[in-house]
Amino acid sequence: MSVTAPRPGTVTSAIPARLDRLPWSRWHWTIVIGLGTVWILDGLEVTVVGNIAGRLSEPGSGLPISSGQVTGIAAALYVAGACSGALFWGRLTDRYGRKNLFMITLAVYLAATALTAVSFSTWWFFLFRFLTGFGIGGEYAAINSAIDELIPAYYRGRVDLVINGSFWLGAVGGSLLSVVALNTDILPKDLGWRLTFALGAVLALVILLVRRHVPESPRWLLIHGREQEAERVVTSIEQKIEAERGEPLPRAKSEITIRQRESVGFGEIARTVFSDYRKRAVLGFSLFIGQAFLYNAITFGFGAILTKFFDVPTGDTGYYFTVIAIGNFFGPLLLGKLFDTVGRRVMISSTYLLSGLLLFGTAWLFDRGSLSAGTLTACWCAVLFFASAGASSAYLTVSEIFPMETRAMSIAFFYALGTAAGGISGPLLFADLTNTGRVGDTVLAFQVGASLMCAAGVVAALLAVRAERRSLEDIAKPLTATAAQAQATP
Known part of the structure; x- marks a missing residue:
């Protein structure tokens, strides 16, 4: 029996160690499918909006909206919704459990996406882009918390990276889907883009049905x-x-003693993260700002660059983005295992620095006029192969380096703060720069993104935590465990 109660309110358990010593199994694949596939939906959402911006702004689309409003205002509202949703749902995730919240947030996403499909006015489109982001933001906190607490320590890094990187499978689907949706020989101008959002809602419904079978985190249950x-x-x-x-499985080798609590106050969470783990807070903030600015700016602006600078037809931009999205997915897929073997510090810092340096090189070539639509796409594949692994590691980092009781709120806070700084200002700035049609303005946007990625890489080289193959409780001792041990000391 792994659970004993030496005195009321205090529990000694081997449950965390039992979860970490499990070999990979079909059950773990169920978790990956049930929880990880939501990033595919996020990738689908972001990519579709970027690729259909030109079509939405054309007469006959059914919406009186400009391309700049789609890639600028609507994009920023989606990110603002994700930031506010992360904070709102993140707090509830730590208080009421992972499963309750990842079911609710997916339902919010599903409803908002379906209502986006029936947009009849600009304000309606903006409102439900915000609410779609609001649901997705909650997913980040609930899902990353559940994944890290259910996946064994030996596999946690690579699994977390691949799951977060699956965003780009959605991007591939979104790119190809937009090619069909924008083809007026197949679908009318005012129908194709609506069907892309409707498909996102259908996929969310399927995931919701699968997700019912994912259990609550035993770590969360134990503490509460x-x-x-x-x-x-x-x-x-x-x-x-x-x-x-x-x-039979081998016996778990360690136990932990905790004093159970129903909830932890917001003040204690903030004090823990920003006082007790100050350096880790700086690390998380740096990683999120770097990746959020680069990805949100470029994701929403790449289609505009192709059409304005290389005369690529609106209906063909999806092909180019498909190539980039595939490169993005292969980054975490091929490099993920190294985060568990070579280690977090080396891999996080190197992926950020390499992507930043390659982006500087892309900006230089673009400024010289040495790139075509095809070679620009190739350059972006190289940049984002490394950037994607680095960006995924930002979510991995903040989900494992803070105590159990603060996990979801920590993910939510750093996601919201970093994304607000880079993800809201990025699309707005990048839309303005690319819409001028001046090469120098686009080069400047590239250079800003590259600078922030390199800066984050330097911070990671100095501050990244060696969390590879270590239990979550070893990386950051639960607040309840600390309190229990303090009481037990004479």
């Missing part, structure tokens, strides 16, 4: 006084894996 439920969940997982392997 539901140790018997946590025991049942872990025992059920172990039985499934033992049946699959045909042999």
Whole structure:
């Protein structure tokens, strides 16, 4: 029996160690599919909007909106919704559990996306872009918390990176879907873009049905006084894996003693993150600002660059973005294992620095007029191969370097703060710069993004935590564990 209660309110358990010592199994694939596939929807959303901007601004689209409003205002509202949603849902995730919230936030996303599809006015489109982001923002906190708490320590880095990188599978789908949606020989101007949003809602419904079978985090249950439920969940997982392997699992080698609490106050969370873990807070903020500015700015502006500078037809931009999206996905896929073997510090800093330096090189070539639509796409593939792994590692970092009780709120805060700084200002600035049609303005946007990525890489080289293959409780001891041990000391 792994759970004992030496005195009321205090529990000693091997549940975290039991989860970390599990071998990879079909059950873990169920978690990856049930939780990770939502990033595909996010990628679909962001890419579709970027690629259909030109079509939405054309007469007959059904909306009185300009391309700049789509790539600027609507994009910024989507990100603003994601930031506010992350903070709102993140706090509730730490208080009421991972499963409750990742079901609710997906439902919010589903409804908002479906209502975007029936937009009849600019204000309606803006409103439901905001609410779609509001649902997605909550997903970041709830999903990354659940993934890290359910995936064994040995695999946590690569799994987290690949799941966050699956955003780009959605981007591939969004790019190809936009090619069909923008083809007026197949669909009318005022119908194609609506069907792309409707498809996102249908996919969300399918994921919602799969997600019902994902359990609550046993770590969260244990801390919140539901140790018997946590025991049942872990025992059920172990039985499934033992049946699959045909042999018993090894005994867990460590236990943790905690004083259970129903909730942790916001003031204690803030004090823990920004006082006790000050350097880690600087690290998280730096990583999020760098990746958010680069990705949000370029994602929403790449189609405009192709059409304005290289005369690529609006309906063909999806092909180019598909190539870039594939490069993005292969970054975390091929480099992910190295984050668990070579280590977090080396890999995080090198992926940020390499992507920044390659972006500077792209800006130089673009300024000289040495690039075509095809070669610019190739340059972006090289930049984003490394940047994608680095960006995914930002989510991994803030989800594992703070105590259990603050995890979802920490993810939400750094996502919201970093994305607000880079993700809201980025699209607005980048839309203004690319819309001028001047090469120098676009080069400046590239250079700003490159500078922030390189700066974040330097911070990671100095401050990144060696979290590879370590349990979450070892990386950052739960607040409840610290309190219990303090009481037990004479």
